[in-house]
Amino acid sequence: MDIKQLNALLTVAETGSVTRAAQLLHLVQSAVTRQIQSLEDELGTALFERTRTGMLLTDAGSRLAHSARTILAELERAEAEVRQDAGAVRGIVAVGLLDSVSDLVAEPLVAQLARTHPQVELRLYSAFAGHLRQWLYDGVLDVALLFGVTDPTAISVTPLATEALWAVAPPEAGLSPDRSVPFIEVARHPIIAPSRDNGLRTLLEEVAARAGMTAHVAIEANSARMQKQLVAKGHGWTVLPAICVANEVSSQALSMAALDDPEAQRQLVLAIPRSRRRSSATEAVARALVSLLRAAADDGRWPSVQWHATAS
Structure with missing residues (x-):
């Protein structure tokens, strides 16, 4: 599990779309799909429910997204303080x-x-x-x-x-x-x-x-x-x-x-x-x-x- 994967998870969750997430992350769609798939394989559970209206977080995905937001926010704070x-x-x-x-x-x-x-x-x-x-x-x-x-x-x-x-x-x-x-x-x-x-x-x-x-x-x-x-x-x-x-x-x-x-x-x-x-x-x-x-x-x-x- 790495920062790129967590960013992909949160961006797909917020947009409800792999295509839109790829645009915001400046990646090709297949790269975002691979990051989500690798996270699911690593954790052994589905993080999203693929529906006709978009990508919806599962219960496991919601729990991971909650932790990911905290982790990424702490990393941003630490980076800003170290560079001051x-x-x-x-x-x-x-x-x-x-x-x-x-x-x-x-x-x-x-x-x-x-x-x-x-x-x-x-x-x-x-x-x-x-x-x-x-x-x-x-x-x-x-x-x-x-x-x-x-x-x-x-x-x-x-x-x-x-x-x-x-x-x-x-x-x-x-x-x-x-x-x-x-x-x-x-x-x-x-x-x-x-x-x-x-x-x-x-x-x-x-x-x-x-x-x-x-x-x-x-x-x-x-x-x-x-x-x-x-x-x-x-x-x-x-x-x-x-x-x-x-x-x-x-x-x-x-x-x-x-x-x-x-x-x-x-x-x-x-x-x-x-x-x-x-x-x-x-x-x-x-x-x-x-x-x-x-x-x-x-x-x-x-x-x-x-x-x-x-x-x-």
């Missing part, structure tokens, strides 16, 4: 950002690192907190902004901020940031929320429990953008951090109000795996990310957030 110039901060840093704050910080982070540490190569990933946690555990990410960390054994966490949750409704509902609403008002409407494996869904159910109710979710949508679209069209109400809907409230596409529950909030942390030595590049990116978030909290671009004084 004396005194220069250089390397590959994979950053995980919550979907809800990616618009706020992704471009400023790229711009700042380009100015201060141009030899740092950023890999940005945006996802829900559960996915980011798993990618940290798997070694895909070097640093992530997330919430809902209940077991910090494998990751080092720095508390950053507390962010309030808001009721979000169609504009005609007339919700106002100046007047909080009880959860019972949300529950009078169809509730649009993520699935149960999502951290925001857990927070929603905790809010309902404190109100002595059960959150009856009418529509599940694992995308804040989709939740907002459905609410704007009158299909129900939802509960989100204010940062998710600040633009829509400004444009009057939605209305929102704070929940009348002081515990309706999420604790945001900066997380870094304990299992990996922190490179100078990772440290530089972490500092830049915290600095940008603090600035957004201070100047009001990040609404309803309380920055923790202990954060650096």
